[in-house]
Amino acid sequence: MQNVPKGDDTAQSVSPASTTSTAVGAAAPRRRRGPGACLLVVLPAVVTLGAVFAFVSLLGDDTAAPEDREPGQAESAVSNVDRSYVPWLRKATADCVGVTPALLAAHIDQLSGWQSDSASLSELGIARFTDAGWKKWGRDDDGNGTSTPLDRVDAIMALGRQDCDLSKRMTALRTKGAVNGDLADLTLAAYAVGVDEVAEAGKVPASARLFVTEVRKRLPQYSALVRRNPEQEAGVQAGSTRLQHPVATLSVTSPFGSRKHPLTGVTKLHTGVDFDAPEGAQVSAAWGGVVEFAGMTPAYGYRVVIDHGTIEGKRLQTTYSHLSALQVSAGQSVVTGQAVGPAGSTGLSTGPHLHFEVLLDGQYTDPMAWLTDGG
Known part of the structure; x- marks a missing residue:
């Protein structure tokens, strides 16, 4: 053990x-004593029928x-x-x-x-x-x-x-x-x-x-x-609720899915989408909700997590990472389109951009399926 x-x-x-x-x-199977010679022919059939009736009765x-x-x-x-x-x-x-x-x-x-x-x-x-x-x-x-x-x-x-x-x-x-x-x-x-x-x-x-x-x-x-x-x-499917663009222009530099990390060289799931965003560009809440986390992290730099509550019983969250500063704080209510911070390159980053994630019941989903066609 x-x-x-x-x-x-x-x-x-x-x-x-x-x-x-x-x-x-x-139930755990019992051990049986060996049958006498005269039972060897009929015993298998009897045991099989008995087991079937016992199991059906149990269920x-x-x-x-x-x-x-x-x-x-x-x-x-x-x-x-x-x-x-x-x-x-x-x-x-x-x-x-x-x-x-x-x-x-x-x-x-x-x-x-x-x-x-x-x-x-x-x-x-x-x-x-x-x-x-x-x-x-x-x-x-x-x-x-x-x-x-x-x-x-x-x-x-x-x-x-x-x-x-x-x-x-x-x-x-x-x-x-x-x-x-x-x-x-x-x-x-x-x-x-x-x-x-x-x-x-x-x-x-x-x-x-x-x-x-x-x-x-x-x-x-x-x-x-x-x-x-x-x-x-x-339940709720990706795209059944449309989110507003977190940045003005959705120029994807790294999509959702498996990739080799540009800094660590490790191949793993890229849990969100990277959007090109110049230093200082406004990053906005994709939907209204409550800020669950706003702070500095080693990998994501300045990061904001917004809890949007439940949709058809499933919890929806969005995250905004590598910001150059924070314009919201934990516990604060925000509305769709409200600024959460300017884009930047804090944390493990190769340059100014927004790493944007959408989580449904704690599971990463492709953010592009949630975003509106318009701005």
């Missing part, structure tokens, strides 16, 4: 999970019908899951940016394969909580009078609270430019090795990459499991 400190910076361990996902809520009306399955989706990924836990997965992540029900389910799968049994006496339940971790995050969420990590609903909700707290902390660090990367990956990394180690690395550290990869591998099957109807799942 590998000892790994968790996101609350207390040392816990992450137990390796089987590479084959186990059905949520399924009852929650068993997914074939028509509910995604095209090409393996049956074991949908119909072999106790769907009574799906509402709890949704509830645990309802007010959380960056952590989805599917991600929480995949996280539990990686920790335990959804099996309560553990080889460690110090890590209990499907979310493998220690006593210290449970004291911090555990509650009696299903109202049965007992708060315990062995209660699957309590464990789902507790891990959801922990992951959502880590997501908030990673969001704060990313807003300040202290870390960079996908919010879900940063959150999982913080769980695995601690917030401080992620902050020190400024990204997902090497020590957490395997853990993040293992959770990501399990994500597709749960994405189908927790999917709602198409209207609910689609």
Whole structure:
């Protein structure tokens, strides 16, 4: 067993999970004594029929019908899951940016394969909580009078609270430019090795990459499991809300997408769009909102982050970086077109320009899809 400190910076361990996902809520297989010689012929058929009837009885009306399955989706990924836990997965992540029900389910799968049994006496339940971790995050969420990590609903909700707290902390660090990367990956990394180690690395550290990869591998099957109807799942799309141009002329010098950084030489996602802007040119808020951050950062220089609230349940933010000065402050309300600061070349920059980002529920999107055709 590998000892790994968790996101609350207390040392816990992450137990390796089987590479084959186990059905949520399924019981661990029992060992059987060898049958007598006279049973060898009929026993396989009896056992098979018995297992089928027992499994159908366990799932009852929650068993997914074939028509509910995604095209090409393996049956074991949908119909072999106790769907009574799906509402709890949704509830645990309802007010959380960056952590989805599917991600929480995949996280539990990686920790335990959804099996309560553990080889460690110090890590209990499907979310493998220690006593210290449970004291911090555990509650009696299903109202049965007992708060315990062995209660699957309590464990789902507790891990959801922990992951959502880590997501908030990673969001704060990313807003300040202290870390960079996908919010879900940063959150999982913080769980695995601690917030401080992620902050020190400024990204997902090497020590957490395997853990993040293992959770990501399990994500597709749960994405189908927790999917709602198409209207609910689609939500707001890039371009459904039009933003005003943050600079007078949209002359793109570096688009959104993978690129080699001109200063570091590292190839990674360019999380926004670079617009050519002469020193001192006015940079304006693309939409009204509240300034979430305004300050100096090592990489982005003078940076402003505006929270525009939620659109169809999803949080929208825009960022403005490499400014030469700040004309707004954190907590200030701004209107569309209000000056946030003059363009500049502060931070890691090759010359005066605006690095502009649009984030939807903590995820980077292509800003060009959001901008109006006119100025």
